[in-house]
Amino acid sequence: MVNQPDPDAREPILSLPNLLTLARLPMAVAAWFVARWPWVLLALMVAAAASDMLDGWFARRMRARRTAKGLPTRVVGPQGRGAWLDPACDKAFVISVIGATWLYFTPPWWLLVLIGT
Numbered sequence: 866m867v868n869q870p871d872p873d874a875r876e877p878i879l880s881l882p883n884l885l886t887l888a889r890l891p892m893a894v895a896a897w898f899v900a901r902w903p904w905v906l907l908a909l910m911v912a913a914a915a916s917d918m919l920d921g922w923f924a925r926r927m928r929a930r931r932t933a934k935g936l937p938t939r940v941v942g943p944q945g946r947g948a949w950l951d952p953a954c955d956k957a958f959v960i961s962v963i964g965a966t967w968l969y970f971t972p973p974w975w976l977l978v979l980i981g982t
Contacts, residue, residue: 880923880924880927881920881923881927882920882921882923882924882927883920883950885916885917885919885920885923886916886917886920886950886951886954887950887954888916889913889916889917889954889955889957889958890954890957890958892909892912892913892916892958893954893957893958893960893961893962894961895909896909896958896961896962896965897961897964897965897968900962900965900966900968900969900970901969906962906965906966909962910962913958917951917955920951921951963977963980
């Protein structure tokens with residue numbers, strides 16, 4: 866019989882930090898619908914920033930708790946799944962907000978160069 870790891874010992878794929886990270890993808894879509902209202906877009910950006918802060922906090926806390934219990938942590942590269950998922954969702958959100966803002970307000974072209982550098 867093959868020794869299989871205890872199901873409770875495995876780190877869940879859809880953990881709270883990852884769900885908070887993935888929540889920024891629907892927010893990126895919502896940016897296109899609310900961009901014409903600057904205050905609503907600003908509130909959406911604040912919500913995205915809060916989810917970004919909370920996912921990092923929960924991820925560090927979850928990793929510390931699992932390490933303290935001697936449970937394995939899922940690792941992809943040196944940091945784990947969140948090391949690539951979080952920046953990918955951040956970039957998708959930022960690009961979406963910039964694109965939606967550009968569509969509704971058409972700021973000067975040099976502003977895009979300033980943002981891109």
